[in-house]
Amino acid sequence: MTGPDFDTVIVGAGFSGIGTAIQLDRSGMTDYLVVEAGADVGGTWYWNTYPGIAVDIPSFSYQFSFEQSTAWSRTYAPGGELAAYAAHCVDKYRLRPKIRFGTTVVGADYEETQGLWRIEMQTGADRDVVTARFLVNASGVLTVPKLPDIAGVDSFGGTTVHTARWDHDLDLRGKRVAIIGTGASAVQVIPEIAPLVDKLTVFQRTPIWCFPKFDVPLSTAARTLMRLPLGRTVQRLISQAYVELTFPLAAQYFTVNPMAKRMSDVGRAYLRKQVHDPVTRDKLTPRYAVGCKRPGFHNTYLSTFNRDNVELVTEPIDKITGTGVATDDGALHEVDVLILATGFKVMDVDNVPTFPVRGRDGRSLAQFWRENRLQAYEGVSVPGFPNFFTVFGPYGYVGSSYFALIEAQTGHIVRCLRAARQRRATRVEVRPEANDRYFAEMMRKRHRQIFWQDSCRLANSYYFDEHGDVPLRPASTLEAYWRSRRFPIDDYEFATG
Incomplete structure (x- = not known):
């Protein structure tokens, strides 16, 4: 053999x-x-x-x-x-x-x-x-990018890019840009590109719960601790405890964990603080409990919708045409670049x-x-x-x-x-x-x-x-x-x- x-x-x-x-x-x-x-x-x-x-x-x-x-x-x-x-x-x-x-x-x-x-x-x-x-x-x-099940997605005459296969030769400055999806990748992309583009139209099917993120440069003291065995251990233990509390214990033990049920109140309070317009804020407010889908963590995603050049569209998409995105209300949103932030299979x-x-x-x-x-x-x-x-x-x-x-x-x-x-x-x-x-x-x-x-x-x-x-x-x-x-x-x- x-x-x-x-x-x-x-x-x-x-x-x-x-x-x-x-x-x-x-x-x-x-x-x-x-x-x-x-x-x-x-x-x-x-x-x-x-x-x-x-x-x-x-x-x-x-x-x-x-x-x-x-x-x-x-x-x-x-x-x-x-x-x-x-x-x-x-x-x-x-x-x-x-x-x-x-x-x-x-x-x-x-x-x-x-x-x-x-x-x-x-x-x-x-x-x-x-x-x-x-x-x-x-x-x-x-691993495998998921394309949206939308008629005409292959017919757009401008530039189309999926977040999972980003084209670094793409220059968004001064462009009219549409992004389909408001999941985890969109939460990170939207605040980055909004200041560059002429107009950003965000098409949202389901809003995402978004929470603040303690994302700061590591201080000299923290970086020194990273080099010491005991310091690394302490940092990791604190980090692991935080991660465990915010998803496994909250989502997997929801019925026996009273803290998990309060997360929606935290999310709504953050929304009120970040988004000025009550109509936009309402559109960004999820109607499901925190944890039903993957939440976002970002410090400027929600506030990006306060910008004059950012529009949030919640009307369902009818089709994609050669020049833009058509919605069920008959509107055609003409754009130069179409970004698909539609996740993975x-x-x-x-x-x-x-x-x-x-x-x-x-x-x-x-x-x-x-x-x-x-x-x-x-x-x-x-x-x-x-x-x-x-x-x-x-x-x-x-x-x-x-x-x-x-x-x-x-x-x-x-x-x-x-x-x-x-x-x-x-x-x-x-x-x-x-x-x-x-x-x-x-x-x-x-x-x-x-x-x-x-x-x-x-x-x-x-x-x-x-x-x-x-x-x-x-x-x-x-x-x-x-x-x-x-x-x-x-x-x-x-x-x-």
Whole structure:
């Protein structure tokens, strides 16, 4: 029997892929290949470079616990610093020689007779196939840009750009600009471009809750603390506690957390302070509870609507024409540049992962999820798909720092691979009964989440999938981390041949 080209193939060189590769190296499992579609590392921070892009949780939390940066310039690092941090991690841990850049995985098939994954890849015009014993999907969920379902979106005669694929040759000065969407990326873009353009028309379907952001340059004292072990620890603990309070504990434990129910009052007070015109303020006021969809954190987003050159349009869009955006009231908003701030295909089964996966008996992962709803054991594994693992699969993400959860999920994966090596097994597959037990637990606990409150029906949130589920784990970060180290290893079946 011919052996695989690699023991493990990791898809994606964002932080999930970087974290997986580091943990494999630390465990002595060094025979792996990382496949990355971009020309460099960073994932989200490589592809997303729009004006104003920055992390929306404190920098002290947005990093690996074992590799804490001393280079952050602000409490919330700008996107360029996150890209630099990714490059730093890759170079320090000597991962770059194991990454194949500019290569897209176009499909993965499990060969049962050999117990291997056959992974088809494309580099430019060339197609290639590699085989691996294990396959790790680290392609992330903020990956595939989502275009709006609006008639004529391809017919606009001016310049169109998606925030996830920003054109840095685009000069907005003195232009009439329209932006469709008021989600997390729009909250950052709008304040940056409003002072440059002649007129900015913002098309809003659903308003976003926006809160102030303690985003300040780090003082000399804070930067000194970053260089001291105890100082780093204290900064991280405070930051982690803040992150945990503002989403996991607020959204995942909404029915038992009285603080969460007061967040709407905080948001309305901030709106009153920031927006002068009562009509505009009312349009910007969400009718759903905080947490139903991802909130924004920005200090000048709301006040930008006080500018004379900024118009907020809430009338539904009818179509896009060659010269602008037409709304249902018959108005045509003529513009020179159209910005699509319409996010990503987050809960789309055809884009999680970003390539087709076929497991035992040629079964499609997308089809499995369509028939059985999005689910994965501990957010990592799916029965019927041996030797396949996902970082941030369904019910793996709790809403806190990606890094804490990357470490949890890669810890889960490495436990499985170590057990396989100890047992000389070539096939690792989660048992159906273990997966069913975990999914039943997720369903049993989800009633306490914010998402199942009546007002969330008005949120148009990407958290909801086509089945009406929200595949976020109803747990705290500590619980997710603890269970990644303590789940019963016999929930997996280990076999040879």
